[in-house]
Amino acid sequence: SYELTQPPSVSVSPGQTARITCSGDALPNQNAYWYQQKPGQAPVLVIYKDTERASGIPERFSGSSSGTTVTLTISGVQAEDEADYYCQSVDSSGIFVVFGGGTKLTVL
């Protein structure tokens, strides 16, 4: 079955830039999406179609894509950005949804 691979954790100091990667063989041909999930809360869409910021999401969040890897970048990280981040896409058929394993962002 198709998988998306994320690092389990990323740590940065406030004001620095955090980069969270997501790798998958179908990503060159399928768009990726990013969700932020804070403890006890439902996920919130952050980035759609690789690079588009969802409504209400601060400009410090951006997405990029290169080959089989997509990246969520958070510039000028703030304490409130500490959360789990999940990438999502579909398999090569374009039908079945897959989530990455999630990355815990810690703001030191």
Place this chain on the structure above:
Amino acid sequence: QVQLQESGPGLVKPSETLSLTCIVSGYSISSGYHWGWIRQPPGKGLEWIGSIYHSGSSYNNPSLKSRATISVDTSNNQFSLKLSSVTAADTAVYYCARHRIAAAGTENWFDPWGQGTLVTVSS
């Protein structure tokens, strides 16, 4: 403003069927979009269960081996999930969400999500 709310029993016995309903407000299911179910075992990641269109056409995660059935009730603006033959491995927070799908896989995302409901499988 679209809002989704999950409802259903918080405790289900092993081998029985888990049943949940998602009530949608602020948007008519019949107006379009797919509607999906996603779950998250305690302390673990997200798993897509399946999605349905207002016409009733649906598709599910093959990993659930046909145990999941999703249905839609447009008259009450809600959709439902049934998961049969549950085991402890099905213990999770279950979320419903609006599922945007465009042709050829160019768009496929979930927004917004319900708050989620914890379902525990235990005797």
